[in-house]
Amino acid sequence: MxxxxxxxxxxxxxxxxxxxxxxxxxxxxxxxxxxxxxxxxxxxxxxxxxxxxxxxxxxxxxxxxxxxxxxxxxxxxxxxxxxxxxxxxxxxxxxxxxxxxxxxxxxxxxxxxxxxxxxxxxxxxxxxxxxxxxxxxTPSHRNPSKEIVSDLDSLPFADRDVFYEAAPDLIKVGIRGFMSRRGCPHKCTYCFNHAYNRMFKGDGRKIMRRRSVDSFLEEIKCVVRDYPKVKFLRFADDVFAIFADEWLLEFAERYPKEVGIPFYCYVRPNNMSDDIARLLAKAGCLHVGMAVESGVEKIRNDVMKRNMSDDVLRRAFDQAHRHGILTSGNTIIATPGSTIEDDYNSFLFTRSLRLTFPSFGIFMPFPKTELTDYAISIGVLEPDFNYRNLRPSLPSAMNNYTDSDRRFQQNLVFLGAIFCFLPDFMLPILKLLLRTRLTFLFKPLGTAFTTWRMSKVFPNAYPTDPVVFFKSLVNAFRHFAATPTKQVNINRSA
Ligand code: B12
Ligand code: SF4
Known part of the structure; x- marks a missing residue:
């Protein structure tokens, strides 16, 4: 067929x-x-x-x-x-x-x-x-029995031919993506994983599944051989390292010898330990994504259920940096129930962590996540809120902010990353800028800065052909720009 x-x-x-x-x-x-x-x-x-x-x-x-x-x-x-x-x-x-x-x-x-x-x-x-x-x-059978693929090694490798036939230029981009596991055990309230886990747990179904190191490395080696030239790998697992376990030890031992291409992966900051940072560095991890989500401890733990203190976050970023691993991470602005003072303090905390590539985004209220239900329950979001057609970095959908608050938050999304790299004495200028109506100027500035910082954490991965480079930049931009709401960062594990 x-x-x-x-x-x-x-x-x-x-x-x-x-x-x-x-x-x-x-x-x-x-x-x-x-x-x-x-x-x-x-x-x-x-x-x-x-x-x-x-x-x-x-x-x-x-x-x-x-x-x-x-x-x-x-x-x-x-x-x-x-x-x-x-x-x-x-x-x-x-x-x-x-x-x-x-x-x-x-x-x-x-x-x-x-x-x-x-x-x-x-x-x-x-x-x-x-x-x-x-x-x-189907329309006549709405409640099918539930199935989880438990043996990921039994699956065929992802079909890359069909991808490059559809987008031939992308072969010139030096990044290739892989997944070693499916599932995430955490319950962050803005993410869909808790809903998934609720739906599929029970009857002996195992939510957390992982391929053997053998199968994972075999797929990578095939892709490196068949789709050159590979300069950087993206491991898309929700959480790549949870423990410094047998799997990670074997991977850290074999990957540099058998593949040896720099990669990035996601780690939840509370899982980051000295052992994990050391093993990732040994394996050749160039950059680790660890979400900050909120710089205000109470919001992070009570509202987002991240269950990690400020100290845990500080230690996680320190450990990565001490082992020479670059870091990226997102901070969510306009979390339900928070004030713009919280947003500014959240920015200050993120800034103090010295991430290589910090990013900021406004909360995107997806129905069926716990955080959206919370927003509705405390009366800051209309129950019939329409999430269709929203875009990242649009003003917050919460109804408890004034227009001036919304401008402040949007400006912070565009300027926040830039001011993470400017000296302390510039902070009063940021505070002034956040209150202005110059969002239309901050947007291209912030986007250009983000693109430049991204090139730090994805080195050599951009295509050298200027036409292909431009096209891939436009596509990546369209993908993010097409995100309906205000950049909720629902996906980025960890
Ligand atoms: C990598 C990733 C991204 C990449 C994009 C990848 C891409 N090219 O599409 C980036 C970083 C750009 C991204 C962006 C966003 N993401 Co994202 N992302 C992921 C992540 C971590 C992995 C995706 C993946 O490759 N999965 C592996 C494959 C094997 O799983 P799968 O796609 O689900 O496919 C399986 C089944 O669903 C099914 N299936 C899939 N397609 C089909 C089709 C048919 C016909 C059938 C029968 C079955 C079937 O079979 C597959 C194999 O079992 C997932 C989380 C996750 N673990 O999946 C989140 C996830 C997909 N992202 C999510 C979100 C919310 C976003 C953003 C909105 C975040 C943001 N604020 O910007 C944007 C939205 C972008 C958009 N316009 O869609 C949510 C989506 C929730 C939802 N209700 O749609 C997820 C599930 C995270 C989460 N747990 O909340 N994301
Ligand atoms: S945000 Fe990350 S750590 Fe939290 S549940 Fe989702 S994938 Fe897991």
Whole structure:
């Protein structure tokens, strides 16, 4: 069968979910194509490729894009009379299964799709309905049994061919992404992981799963060999190192000898220890992402459930820096219930940690996260708040701020990172600037500064060809700019 995977954007950070499933389909004998809604014409691809299956891989911020695309698919289906399966998977249908009705899809996948897609395509090909397949919900079977892929080593490696066929320029970007594990044990209130864990725990299902070091290194070596030139690796696990355990010891021993390419990964600051920093440094970790989230201890722990003191954060960043590892991390501004004094103090604390690449973003209230429920419960967010079409760094959606507060917060998002590197005596100037209406000036300034700082933590990873460089920059920017709300940093683990 012909399977068309549809994602919202293609840039250096590969859509590993779709690539993983593409590998499963190819193993089944299917012909696969991947397109991005921001870079390809759905109409054109439908006419050329004539897919039997349209497989959307969606995150919630992009729901509206998929809705628009699906209208085109429906029209094409009606015109051609072709039998086509329209199925959606990824975080969006996992956390918002109501999308099944909203888009009148044939099926959605809730959670892991590796086995589910295989069974769904078998059923569709045989002319059967998809009811009864674990993790697959259909209009007539809304509560499928739950399945978690426990042996990650048994899965095929992500299909990179389909990615570079869809975005040939990206091979010239020296970064390649991998995942060694699935799952996160933490309960940060702005993240979807607590919802995922609640949905899937029980009946012996293991949420935290990890590949063997063998399988992980084997995939990396294949990619380094088959898709040159690889200059930097991105390990996208929510939390790459939790303990200095056997896995990390083996990885730190073997990775430098067998691969030896600098990489970055996420670590939750309260998991960072001297042992972990030493092992990561030994392995060749150039940069570790550790989120600050709030510089105000009470907000960080009571509201965000980060469970880490200021001292723990200070120690974590010190340990990384002492071992020569660069650091990046985000701080969320306008957390429900906080004041602009809290925001400024949060900035000061982040500044004191001396991150290589600090970033600031305004809280994005995604429904179904605990923090959004909290915002509604304390009356600072309307219950019917529409998260569609919002963009990062837009004014806060909380209703307890004045216009001047919102400007202050937005200005802090753009200027905060810059002032982390300026001397103390400049801070009164920042305070003045934060109160001005010059946001339109601070935005390009902040964006240019961020791009420059990013090049510090992703060294040599930018393509040398100026045209490709420019295109990849625009795409990365579009991806972030298309994020619906105010940069909630819901994803960035750790
Ligand atoms: C890397 C990453 C990013 C990268 C982008 C990667 C990319 N190219 O898309 C960056 C840093 C840019 C990013 C940005 C954002 N991210 Co992000 N990100 C991740 C992260 C850490 C890993 C994604 C990944 O590769 N997963 C690995 C693959 C294997 O898993 P998967 O994609 O879920 O796919 C599996 C299933 O879902 C299913 N499946 C997937 N597609 C399909 C399709 C079909 C047809 C079927 C049947 C099944 C199926 O099968 C796959 C294999 O089992 C995830 C967390 C996580 N652990 O997944 C968050 C996550 C996806 N991000 C999230 C969020 C909120 C964001 C931001 C809004 C954050 C922000 N404030 O800017 C933006 C939004 C960007 C956007 N417009 O969508 C949320 C999404 C929640 C939601 N409801 O959609 C997540 C889940 C984090 C979380 N726990 O809250 N992110
Ligand atoms: S924010 Fe990071 S550490 Fe917290 S639950 Fe989400 S992935 Fe885990």
């Amino acid at each position: 012909k399977v068309l995977f549809v994602v919202s954007n293609l840039f250096f950070s590969e859509p590993l979910g779709a690539l993983q499933l593409s590998a499963v389909c190819k193993k089944r004998g299917d012909t696969v194509r991947l397109i991005s809604l921001r870079q390809h014409s759905v109409n054109l691809v439908l006419r050329e490729f004539e897919p039997d299956v349209v497989a959307y891989s969606a995150t919630s911020p992009d729901e509206y894009l998929f809705q628009e695309a699906d209208e085109i698919v429906m029209r094409w289906k009606e015109q051609t009379g072709k039998r086509v399966l329209r199925i959606m998977g990824g975080p969006h249908p996992t956390f918002f299964p109501e999308v099944l009705d909203k888009m009148s899809l044939d099926a959605i996948c809730i959670g892991d799709g590796d086995f589910a897609i295989h069974h769904a395509l078998n059923a569709f090909e045989a002319g059967k309905d998809l009811d009864g397949i674990p993790n697959i919900a």
